[in-house]
Amino acid sequence: MASSLSVDFSYSSYSSTSRLLPFQWQKTLTLTRRRSATVRPPPRSSFACSPVAMSANTSAKIIDGKLIAKQIREEIAGEVASMKNEIGIVPGLAVILVGSRKDSQTYVRNKKKACEAVGIMSYEVNLPGDSTEEEVLKHISGFNSDPSVHGILVQLPLPRHMNEENILNSISIEKDVDGFHPLNIGRLAMQGRDPLFIPCTPKGCMELLHRYGVEIKGKRAVVIGRSNIVGMPAALLLQRENAAISMVHSYTKNPEEITRQADIVISAVGVANLVRGSWLKPGAVVIDVGINPINDAEDPRGYRLVGDVCYEEACEVASAVTPVPGGVGPMTIAMLLSNTLSSAKRIHKVE
Numbered sequence: 001m002a003s004s005l006s007v008d009f010s011y012s013s014y015s016s017t018s019r020l021l022p023f024q025w026q027k028t029l030t031l032t033r034r035r036s037a038t039v040r041p042p043p044r045s046s047f048a049c050s051p052v053a054m055s056a057n058t059s060a061k062i063i064d065g066k067l068i069a070k071q072i073r074e075e076i077a078g079e080v081a082s083m084k085n086e087i088g089i090v091p092g093l094a095v096i097l098v099g100s101r102k103d104s105q106t107y108v109r110n111k112k113k114a115c116e117a118v119g120i121m122s123y124e125v126n127l128p129g130d131s132t133e134e135e136v137l138k139h140i141s142g143f144n145s146d147p148s149v150h151g152i153l154v155q156l157p158l159p160r161h162m163n164e165e166n167i168l169n170s171i172s173i174e175k176d177v178d179g180f181h182p183l184n185i186g187r188l189a190m191q192g193r194d195p196l197f198i199p200c201t202p203k204g205c206m207e208l209l210h211r212y213g214v215e216i217k218g219k220r221a222v223v224i225g226r227s228n229i230v231g232m233p234a235a236l237l238l239q240r241e242n243a244a245i246s247m248v249h250s251y252t253k254n255p256e257e258i259t260r261q262a263d264i265v266i267s268a269v270g271v272a273n274l275v276r277g278s279w280l281k282p283g284a285v286v287i288d289v290g291i292n293p294i295n296d297a298e299d300p301r302g303y304r305l306v307g308d309v310c311y312e313e314a315c316e317v318a319s320a321v322t323p324v325p326g327g328v329g330p331m332t333i334a335m336l337l338s339n340t341l342s343s344a345k346r347i348h349k350v351e
């Protein structure tokens with residue numbers, strides 16, 4: 001297997017939490033897109049990787065997002081405790097949930113648990129699905145001026161009668177821990193400007209590349225998918241670190257050929273096993289953001305989750321690959337905690 005990238009897998013020695021702070025290092029179901037991480041119902045016919053590939057010759061290194069996310073949560077817990085001891089401030093995250101979607105309720109519950117585990121205070125507002133936009137705006141305004149709240153997120157999707165853009169724009173840029181405010185995204189896109197927050201999922205992808213010592217500068221990177229919450233900011237982040245970027249989307253005519261040129265592939269599409277082994281350059285590093293349910297009679301739930309990338313085939317061609325589940329997913333929530341902590345540090349001028 002050829003290796004086109006210098007990859008240092010001694011990530012476990014990499015423990016500086018300062019790496020997590022927005023743009024101190026250059027530089028995730030939140031835009032942690034709560035919506036984006038929605039698990040759609042399994043398709044009627046599930047696409048499977050080739051039988052040959054199912055033999056799972058795992059020559060690629062597995063990028064263990066679960067392990068890294070745990071390490072990051074421990075680092076954050078340490079910093080939260082010091083902050084409390086030294087200046088008596090506890091970082092706070094406010095989450096607004098409108099409606100009773102089960103998946104959204106689960107995401108909000110998970111965020112609350114994750115906050116509690118690291119010592120971050122969580123504040124929750126649950127509004128009925130027929131609430132008015134004004135009611136949501138009123139809560140955001142209250143959190144904007146509440147000094148105990150350092151991060152605000154609105155769980156997406158919102159009910160159809162609400163204007164998502166108005167609502168997201170009303171979050172103070174200083175508390176926009178999802179990084180979806182147009183000013184934060186705009187700054188991400190501009191040279192010489194730094195956003196206050198980076199969207200959690202792409203930030204998690206970059207953190208995995210950094211912690212695994214993947215060289216980015218001067219490399220060719222392909223991002224598949226161009227959503228506001230994952231693909232687009234992921235491409236901007238790679239570009240900021242001096243990779244040469246190509247973006248592949250649903251109108252791209254030759255996605256396989258373009259992707260095969262990449263040293264680094266980030267896929268955020270939402271199509272099970274779209275990216276086959278034949279799409280990958282030998283030695284490429286593959287970050288699979290996709291979360292797709294496919295039918296599986298052997299699983300008690302009747303389905304299992306797979307990524308956008310045919311994992312077994314990627315393991316034979318790539319030098320490193322993220323699994324699904326256990327790759328990018330756990331990083332998203334860890335990055336939300338990281339953004340909340342860095343917000344509290346910025347507001348209270350903690351070095």
Ligand SMILES: NC(=O)c1ccc[n+]([C@@H]2O[C@H](COP(=O)([O-])OP(=O)(O)OC[C@H]3O[C@@H](n4cnc5c(N)ncnc54)[C@H](OP(=O)(O)O)[C@@H]3O)[C@@H](O)[C@H]2O)c1
Pocket residue numbers: 029030032033035036037038039201224225226227228229230231248249250251252255268269270271274289290291292328329330332
């Ligand atoms: N792990 C996590 O924490 C996490 C977080 C967020 C999302 N996700 C997962 O990531 C995936 C993407 O989420 P998203 O919110 O970014 O999705 P999205 O908003 O639906 O965007 C999908 C993107 O993929 C492109 N696309 C669709 N079909 C394609 C094809 N056949 N070939 C190439 N590009 C294609 C679309 O192109 P067009 O722009 O041309 O339509 C679009 O840009 C989903 O599976 C989601 O569940 C996971």
